[in-house]
Amino acid sequence: MTQHIHGTKPSAPKFCYVVGLGLLFIAGICSSQTASAQQLDAYQDGRPLDDEGEKPPEDSGCEPANAGMGFVIGARAPSNALCVDQRPVTIGFRQNLGRDYRRMQEIVARNSVLQVGWPAEFEMSRSVDDPSQLVLFDMLHPPMSASADDTDISFVSNNYDISAIEQKVNSVILLGNPDDPQFSDRFNREISKIIRARALVANAQPTGQHQYSLCAEKGDQQCPETGNSDLRKLGTNDKVRFAVRNESKSPHYIYLFLINPENELRLVLSSMSALEPDAVLEAQGDPIELVQGRYHIFTLRSDSPIDGAILQSDFSKLDPSKCNSPVAEALCAFLSGQDISIPRWEKLAPQGWSMNVDTIASVVKKSFAVGGGDIVKAGFAPWQVQIYSNQAYTKAQIKKDTLAGAKGKSLATQLPFQLYHRCAGSLIAKNIVLTAAHCVAHPPVDGKKVLATREVLVGTQTLSQGGARYRIASVVVHKGYQPGSQKDDIAVLRIESIAAPATQYAIKLPGTVAGFGKIVTGSDIRVLGWGYTGVVRRSERHERTQAGPQFAEDRLRIAAMEAYDTTACKLLPGYQNIDKKICAVTPEDRKKPGNTFSCRGDSGGPVIQQSNGRVMQVGLVSGGVGCGAIEKGKQNPSLFVDLAQYSNWIKQAETRVRAISNTVERLP
Structure with missing residues (x-):
């Protein structure tokens, strides 16, 4: 998109579980109670393959994270010297993998950013619609049995709040046919996108602390004169244009990018010059049409310009020569899709820039009046x-x-x-x-x-x-x-x-x-x-x-x-x-x-x-x-x-x- 310059409260619907690795398995059970979870119900079950030698990970003695900056839901916060803030992505396997179980276990074992364990952040399973295809279920964001109806959209002021994952959003990543010669490459690309999204979210500061406000215009709905838009009024099929207002006392370079439900990154806004106080940077051209799923919307403020080329979806094309400033160096670490250490913000946060994240869960709000499909x-x-x-x-x-x-x-x-x-x-x-x-x-x-x-x-x-x-x-x-x-x-x-x-x-x-x-x-x-x-x-x-x-x-x-x-x-x-x-x-x-x-x-x-x-x-x-x-x-x-x-x-x-x-x- 091109752009030009001119001069809430989190939702809290009911939920059936609390955050923590020890209770994610219960969340999977809760999710299977709804009609929206039929795709999960169709599988044999979601139990670990105990007869194949899988064992739950040993308790590290760390307490579960609770809205702490720099952690992702399901992570364990370091509360003693034995705890670390680096951890691989945990993959679980469903019994319906059958003959492909050993093969998939070998693929996971070859990837240094992954580990086999239970409870799992992602579960690998066969697709209910086509058993030849394998999928990953996002078990941190399963469909819930107790939540708001399908006319709502949840908005949370920071991603580590449990209300970010209450809505009935079936998060499925299609991996393809395991017999396809390109399956392993596709699987690794999807994992790299997950790593990138997790690193960005984990190192963003909670919203509400920023010196600028995020706005989303939809139809005749215009940006408020000050403060954030009510993103709860957005839903699947809505076409929106984002804008950012500088509410600080100093000019800043502003960049707005998002991670969509398929973990693709998209740069939405970038200021060509420093945005003056009270000025608004808004997107022009065709709006973004929201699809069902979760969006992480990042607002990046910097005292110096950043090369927008590093904020592209294809991390394989990330040019190291553009990672030559403190802010770019940190961003490149997050964007690489390879760095699983997820460095703590305190270690990488240079003076002169900050990054915030807003999360919306877009669910079906209305039918597709355009086509009805x-x-x-x-x-x-x-x-x-x-x-x-x-x-x-x-x-x-x-x-x-x-x-x-x-x-x-x-x-x-x-x-x-x-x-x-x-x-x-x-x-x-x-x-x-x-x-x-x-x-x-x-x-x-x-x-x-x-x-x-x-x-x-x-x-x-x-x-x-x-x-x-x-x-x-x-x-x-x-x-x-x-x-x-x-x-x-x-x-x-x-x-x-x-x-x-x-x-x-x-x-x-x-x-x-x-x-x-x-x-x-x-x-x-x-x-x-x-x-x-x-x-x-x-x-x-x-x-x-x-x-x-x-x-x-x-x-x-x-x-x-x-x-x-x-x-x-x-x-x-x-x-x-x-x-x-x-x-x-x-x-x-x-x-x-x-x-x-x-x-x-x-x-x-x-x-x-x-x-x-x-x-x-x-x-x-x-x-x-x-x-x-x-x-x-x-x-x-x-x-x-x-x-x-x-x-x-x-x-x-x-x-x-x-x-x-x-x-x-x-x-x-």
């Missing part, structure tokens, strides 16, 4: 793939787009995955992808150009991390498809791995599931995608609506829809030529406010339904008029290709696409 559970859709452009934008193109203002696509503010995301698809067999024809046969990627300009990402539900790259080796497009039309919008791709391949999982199709007939009016279906989530009216551009610019989503979303009567659908303007299509609208029994729909960026992705207990792909995203807008009291439906009517074509296309290479063919 929810983030897909980890490992739920291993067959979902992304189709992206491998053609980089030039500086000249980005500059031209920026000068276009509201007529542009805001390229300069998009993240890399947003710049290059185009469509989605699904794996229907090994190295075979089903998608929409308009994703691979519409100018400017018509003909063989698609082979050179598009690639496929397999093996991740999060576009900014994970997955394996594949080239498109051959394409078969339905002969009836014509660019710009809705007819026969279906294609099959054969892909080849560019580097290390991903483990692949195919989704079932209507022709392979016994007992399935066809989609009928009123049928419950689900649509998945990374596409735009804002309502788009008939006359609006998809990427820039009345509500402002919108971009692709990082994490895969799923939305419930209902099949709409095809005859009634054809009576709506723009829906005449929809043969072999499924019309879908927001379900009549939807209890959440807002519409559900598919939009640009979802194209080619799967539409699913459960049949005889199996998830089956019944359609693929094709089009519609705008995205979910209400016209004359009726919602503009989303249009999906009805796969039951293409079963024979898909079989023939799969056979043909395997037989050809480096070409695009049309098949009637």
